[in-house]
Amino acid sequence: MAGFILVELYQSASERAFDAQLDVYVKSILAEMVPDPAAGEDAPVREPKGVGEPRFSLPLSGWYWTVAEAVNGEKVQFASLSLVGDPLDVAPLGSAENRSSFGTGPGNEEVRVRQQRIGLGSAEYIITVAAETAGFRADVRDFANQVILTLVVFGAGLVGAVFLQVRVGLRPLVRLRASLGEVRRGEADEIDENLPVELAPLAVELNALIHSNREIVERSRTHVGNLAHGLKTPLSVISNEARTASGPFADKVAEQATIMSTQIQHHLERARMAAQRRVIGVSCEVEPVLSRLTRAMSKIYRERDVELADAMPDGLRFRGEQQDLEELAGNLLDNACKWASSKVVVHVRQLQQGEATRELFELIVEDDGPGLSQEERREAVKRGRRLDETVPGTGLGLSIVADLAGLYGGRLELDRAEIGGLRARLILPSV
Template structure:
């Protein structure tokens, strides 16, 4: 099965960001629709108020043009043809000012000829539309000065005659009021929208705090600082903490059972093998030598595979970790004393603060094998360097332990052979041949690796990469 590809940081999804973005988009859309409706209602109300004012002027013009007809109780359609006269009263002073923006006309309903017009038109025509059989009509048009006007037309009938009274007014003030209302409404809704988004952001941050606590508690368990996750959480996520604790407990039980089985297997095999080896050594002949040889190979194989099984179980334990610096410092002091007679100078650059995601015993075995191997082959200097890997590119924290010596080193082919199980490049140096192979295998089980290369000091450079916290 192919390994899952690591997700880069910029592609990681954020639940907080998703909630805030959804709320922001919804708020913007809802407030935009509300703003559009508010402006439309204000425009409609303003037009009605404008038309109502124009209607008053039209009725005033009608009352002055037909004073006798306007005062009778007989319906206009049943009245005889009255005598009309030019409106003489002061309807609105602006109707008398040239091109003031307020205009009126009276036209014949049959011929369309202009009978009377306001002085403000100064002889220019007032462009009006066809009423298309309607008695009243309100619309926007163009005035004498090329400016936009609101025109209201009303058709009145007296007997066989009909007249069309048109009153128009400049819309500059109307448009200015509408624009101001639109700006104020937009500003108000924008402030409300920003407040809503801010409130949602705070709500999300406060609402997701228990998840942050759960993450911190789980991280503490993974580091080994706590034995179990804190279950004092809201009712919605408390069952998740309970299930995680049950999973951790079950994992630990499985590991303990695996340890017991590994120990029992080692004990059950080592005793018969020891008996066979002793009997073979006591006997003489080719058969005894062959049995002794194969028993030694079996013992080596059992040791190797039992060690791998133990480590495979160990690396799956949740909440196991240890500080790296104390372990390496202790090993360096011990190796310095062991190889003091050869005058080995052991240099170390081991910063504090790094933690190994695994058991201390395993770190001691992994690093101890490398340091011991370097001291065996070194002429006089061994260097131990520890550093974090900040740009691992694998989505998790790692650290690197580099052990170098000034010994004879290994060729490229010898470096490949050195990590093979039971392979010894020099029989004069004591050992089983399992050191580097076990380090390579166990590092792989932890998700790390062992790399061998040529050191600048002249000998071998062993780079061990392991998971960190």
């Protein structure tokens, strides 16, 4: 748009300059036509001879002039030698005093036409001067090319300057983002505060928020530990006293104390997990945890074949504490080993972007045991629900896994395994 406006302005200025030059020749022709004062008032107008431009005398030179009577159908009275008797194709002036326009010369070339109505004595004449526009058009084209080239160079320079300004100007923001990402992945304890004065206060406030969050979590853990110690000791005393006594009352007390202990353990575990879930910037590698757990389960359950089926994705990290990942994976592996006939298979896979709106990975533990029906799978995740009393345990394993996965924004899914038993699919956030 800017280039178009510049070219239009230049063309308008060039046309005005061209018309001013043609006006000079109009005045020269008029001066040549003025009758000789010595011949009296009725002396006829003179034929212009010396207009001051040699090209008016060269045949078909592109420069022409004519003098026509205004009241006689604009009949040509005098004409330049360059016309060699050919007409000059221009529109009649009519009642206008003067006009500038474009026309066609004898050689079919485009000409710029300047017409002027004048009165000499009792007669009116129309002086027409025309000049070819080839040079004028060439000047406009050259100017347009220069404008285009200049604007292209200027635009490229402007784009480059904006690009450099954005790259250099936003570099501190990139550093802040990278530093925040390191904190989120657990690679750093706080954000780098070595930033420009505009961003340094933001980094300071974020670090204060991170430290405050950690202090709150530590206080929560301390309170949970104190509560656990304060409740477990009296319950242990009650349970011991009940076991030393006999009778229905003692049995009922022992039963209720056991239920209370299970409930306290469950809710304290949930409180501890909720406190840990809110820690900012905590993460751990998945491969060392699973490798250690599979080796441990292979030793504990020697008759079971526990294997890590798939190669671990490089650099896969769990967005949470290592202790929680050990508890999640450990409960699933322990449950699978208890029920498996001979084999437990562990799969780990990073979920693709199309499968999740954020970074997630899945941990699948399969066994070749008896498995569970659909109704039993729903019951298995309820806290304290044991489907088989002959197998040791509290019944909290799968419920703890489901609760802890939910606190991390993940989930636990139970289904039928391809190798015949139970398939536990755990989805957790990754870094």
